[in-house]
Amino acid sequence: MTDQESHLENVSKSAAAIRAACGGGPVPRVAIVLGSGLGGLADKVEAATVVPYRDLPGFPVPTVAGHAGTLLVGRLGGSPVLVLNGRKHFYETNDPYPLRTMIRGVRAAGVEVLFLSNAAGSLRPHIGVSELMLITDHVNFLGLNPLTGPNDDAFGPRFFSMTGAWDPALSERLRAVARAEAITLHEGVYVAFRGPSFETPAEIRMAQGWGGDAVGMSSVPECLIARHCGMRVVGVSCITNMGAGLSDENLTHAHTIENASRGAAAFERLVTAAVPVLADGSG
Template identity: 50%
Template structure:
């Protein structure tokens, strides 16, 4: 039913590209030229949201010249312990006709060479929570191959867009932790030794769901702070949102170059 309502809102012209906005990325929505807006509450299977900066709307329209389905906000597993929070939404996108999911998030840096205000392209992830949104699936499709969870061809376009926009783009492994508390200094040191470059509380469940649904995935982190113990700063959600402002201009220029490339594939 959610897919049908999305199709109806799009007059049958569903964009192939969906953009899921995470913490810190909300200003992008202001640049969208909408032709339809649906609240998550109107879409069966979509979650109710309760985190600042996550509005809970699907907007259909043109963003930097590309036709997109823009999802303003996600529900996090830390809200009720359920990694399946975005399952209905991701499945509805696939059924409606979306083929590519571009995810964004806010993350803490584990690399001193990647300070707050930078962008990072995800090339892999660590599911440290060891929770799966596919638990309970009853067919062999649940055994999803995650070897190329983040599509290499789409990643190549992201690198090209960054060069075109003149925006520094780091690249690395994203570690998913449950939260909502931030990590301890010892946990940050552990994550560094495990080979992660950034840490956050989202994205991995949605990537698993998207790959299960057959969607191609590209994901980007906005670095809003250094990991605990790597800089003399007190961490909070408000601090995360404030840190995102440092990357806002770069993020806008980068997306202006990237979105038309993604729409064309």
């Protein structure tokens, strides 16, 4: 069996397992990927069925603190939701297939909207630590694209547009929710570096020059895979630090987790209120 054939089988089996976790009910329209330090939202999911990633064929198994590696199906804000609690970053692996399986598996199960979240460093003084930023666009500086290699025609075309990849209509709904909830929601361009080292001050200046507003090590691969297979994408960064050279902070992963937890309450409130709005199939 080729890698592609094995991948197709894993997607099919994982999609079946996700549908089974829904207990015969409809598959939620919205799936949320929780970033570093934001896993507390999983505890807010009501009547949750929890499935470890290791029980989903071909799914990635995270190795970094703050990423539980569990899929939950339940209700949030009164609406059905699927939560992916944790991700495997490309600084942990060179293999794109597990991430493809995760995103395509939820798509094949019936999910239509992917809500991406991450911990990120701010590139702008007005976007403060523990605040939230709506992702309006991205710059891929990972040095890779998870769709490189033979195209999986069963999921999408070889070439596809990334204009409006961070869905403008869904983003406007998220802005409206933030206003209604009195939550500060900045917005801007997310620049993805591969990591695992934090960026140098020179790299931060370069990212600023590109028009970036926040920097991190995730979310862009998921966005690419999701857009390739026809999902709508919306996303939020939780700012955990200023970029290197923009403050006297000592950047560590523990520091990232700590500051993400400080912004988690606003993040959880925003997402809980947003799920019913994002699940609305109109527009």
